[in-house]
Amino acid sequence: MARLRYLSNVVTLELDRSKCNGCRMCVAVCPHAVLAVADGSAEIVDRDACMECGACMTNCEPGALSVEVGVGCVTAVIKGAISGTEANCCCGGDDCCE
Secondary structure (H helix, E strand, O other), rough: OOOOOOOOOOOEEEEEEHHHOOOHHHHHHHOOOEEEEEEOOEEEEEEHHHHOHHHHHHHHOOOEEEEEOOOOHHHHHHHHHHHOOOOOOOOOOOOOOO
8 A cells, every 4th residue: 555645744643662661553553554663662764654543542541652643634534524525624724524
């Protein structure tokens, strides 16, 4: 499958490697292979593929990962799929992704 992209360098995903215990849960739950574990700690290997779904952060017991869930276009895609309408990510303005 082609690598999905939104916009370069806008993802809110952050990793505090000092908190990581190397459990690999983030790797297991990430739908776009954004993370990997090397030398006993997670690392972000493809930041721009992150869709800000929050699965990694939610499943990170030591709290090494943080991301602002729902700020990207993934919110519009999910809302469109649930409501049966076209995804509308205007990426600006007051009514974006509503």
